[in-house]
Amino acid sequence: MGLKATLSKVFAAWVNRDINKLRANAVWLQQKTLLQLVNQAKNTAFGRDHHFDQIKTYDDFKRLIPIRDYEELSAYIKRVIDGEENVLWPGKPAYLTKTSGTTSGVKYIPISKESMPEHIKAARNALLSYIHETGKADFVDGKMIFLQGSPELAEKAGIPTGRLSGIVAHHVPGYLQKNRLPSYEVNCIDDWEQKVDAIVAETLKADMRLISGIPPWCQMYFDRLSAASGGKKIKDIFPNFKLYVYGGVNFEPYRARIEESIGFAIDTIETYPASEGFIAFQDSQKEKGLLLLADSGIFYEFIPSDEYFNDNPTRISLEDVELNKNYALIMNTNAGLWGYSIGDTVKFVSKNPYKIVVSGRIKHYISAFGEHVIGEEVEQALLGVANQEGIDIVEFTVAPQVNPAKGELPYHEWFVEFGTAPINMADFAAKVDKALQVKNIYYFDLIDGNILQPLIIRSLNKDAFINFMRSQGKLGGQNKVPRLSNDRKIADGLQEYINA
Structure with missing residues (x-):
């Protein structure tokens, strides 16, 4: 075991103590987060328009802040992307993430200097939780690949703008940069099929130990690796490959084919990142569900999915959720999204600690x-x-x-x-x-x-x-x-x- 792997076990044990505090105090952390968010944004245009100075409780918040989707919040977001300051959150965003909307075309979601570190911390802690529980840390001594969007960023009113995965690529910790593939040049290839072919060429002889990406696109990568190697299984191309990290879709429809391509049932970590914030990650290989991140600058609300399209749906905070009930997920974030319907539905599979599974899309x-x-x-x-x-x-x-x-x-x-x-x-x-x-x-x-x-x-x-x-x-x-x-x-x- 290399030095990085040895040190990562020590670091994982230290971080796990903080995660245990999250597990034990999620409701209190959410109550604290709500008041912090409101206080920080009370002098923004949105805060003044919605009387943040009057908010002392969650009931106050519900009374003053309506539920909105992207289209309904777009008038404020347009002011942000036009360069106006102090609209939804103090100052200007650190970034704008560009994502595809189902009804609105391209969407631009703000990321603030406060919210960006939470994306990195959550991804890091997902890996550290795995190391702490399993004792398996050898993957940090080898190469890791993240199949993602281009890290090249454009600008809107002086705000760097790009895909979330491309933005995150600029914040990978220094101690992982030497381990990380593909190269910056290959990552910048815009055409996906050309990019996958270039990644195959660059990684075919590498000591790949961790692979991360959305399952269907990882499957394409595996298929082309196999073709380039004369039909080998991935385990024979990358004999030290031990961990697959994914998010964004349910893995089960893809599991059988991916495991067939790899050649064995690999350990996996599921994550729940979104442009709006990093919401949850799988913290255990033994227990079902993703640990809801109650201390990451996001205050969550939940609407029973069968009431979502009602004129006055039930709207609750974390302490009142029920197990195995479908909820539409509502977010209030330290990047300035308020009463924001992300469009996902979740179910709680545990309340001690609070763990969820993603059950679908409210509009799908x-x-x-x-x-x-x-x-x-x-x-x-x-x-x-x-x-x-x-x-x-x-x-x-x-x-x-x-x-x-x-x-x-x-x-x-x-x-x-x-x-x-x-x-x-x-x-x-x-x-x-x-x-x-x-x-x-x-x-x-x-x-x-x-x-x-x-x-x-x-x-x-x-x-x-x-x-x-x-x-x-x-x-x-x-x-x-x-x-x-x-x-x-x-x-x-x-x-x-x-x-x-």
Whole structure:
């Protein structure tokens, strides 16, 4: 074991004491965070407009601060990106993160000098928690790769602007810089496929020990590594590769294929970073869920997801959450987002400590007939049947078909790219449909009442989703295929990839 690995164990034990304080005092830390945020921002334009000087309690806060999504907060954000100071948070942002919105096109999310260190600390602590619990630290002595966006930054009104992963690349601690790949020059390649090929060339002979990135794009990297090495498994290319770090999507749909590519069931760490803030990370290999970061400059609120679109939904803080209930996640941050609906839904799987799983997107659902099917339900239905039958799922998405051929009932249309296809597609689809009925009583009622016919699966050609994302200019980086859509935009775009 090298010096870095030895020292990392000592550092991990020291940091774990702080994390234990977080685990034990999350509610108090959240109450403290709310008042700190309000006090720091009371003299901003937003703070004056919303009477921050009157806020003494969470009830005061709820009364004065409405829930908003990006579009509803955009008038303030526009003032920020036009260069105005003291709008949402004191001064100007340190950065603007550029991200794709589902309804608003490009979004610009502020990162402040106070919030940027929290992104780095959380990523660091996720690795240190792993080291402390498992005692495995050898990966810090070898090379680490982070598949991410370009670190090249533009400017808006003098504010550096870029993708979150590219911004974070400028803040990797010095003690990790020598271990880090790819090189800056390769990381700056804009075209994703050219970039992956360059990363393969640069890393093929490296002592790679940790790999991090969104699962579908890591899978592309693994496929090209294997091709470049004459069909080898990743474990034979990188014999010391021991840890995979991911975030942004549910890993389960990708697990079987990634582990097949690697050649063994690798240790994984799930993280929950967002442009709006680093929300949670997996702090244990033994326990389910991600530790909610209650002391990272974010005050969280939660709305029961089935009330989200009501005129006056229930709105609660951390101390009142219930286990195994879907909540829309609301954030108030030390970068100046207030009552901000990030669009994700979460469930608490533990309250001692507070741990969550990401269950879907509040706007990624199907409710064309009142069924309100969510991402977690379709993933569990499909993967449950696929795992039982040894069927490999590469990628999938689901949309409603409300205008079927004459004489047919409407249905949910599933577009699935299989690694290993079912022998009997109709039988497989029927089993998935039954599984979804068990998950969602409203869907069961619609099937049982002959309002909907059972779901139909469209098998797609190999690399269908890669080719589709390429055609949309969304290949690589942080781009992800939505699991669910309540419209036909993605479904219509996938028609040409159906395996006839």
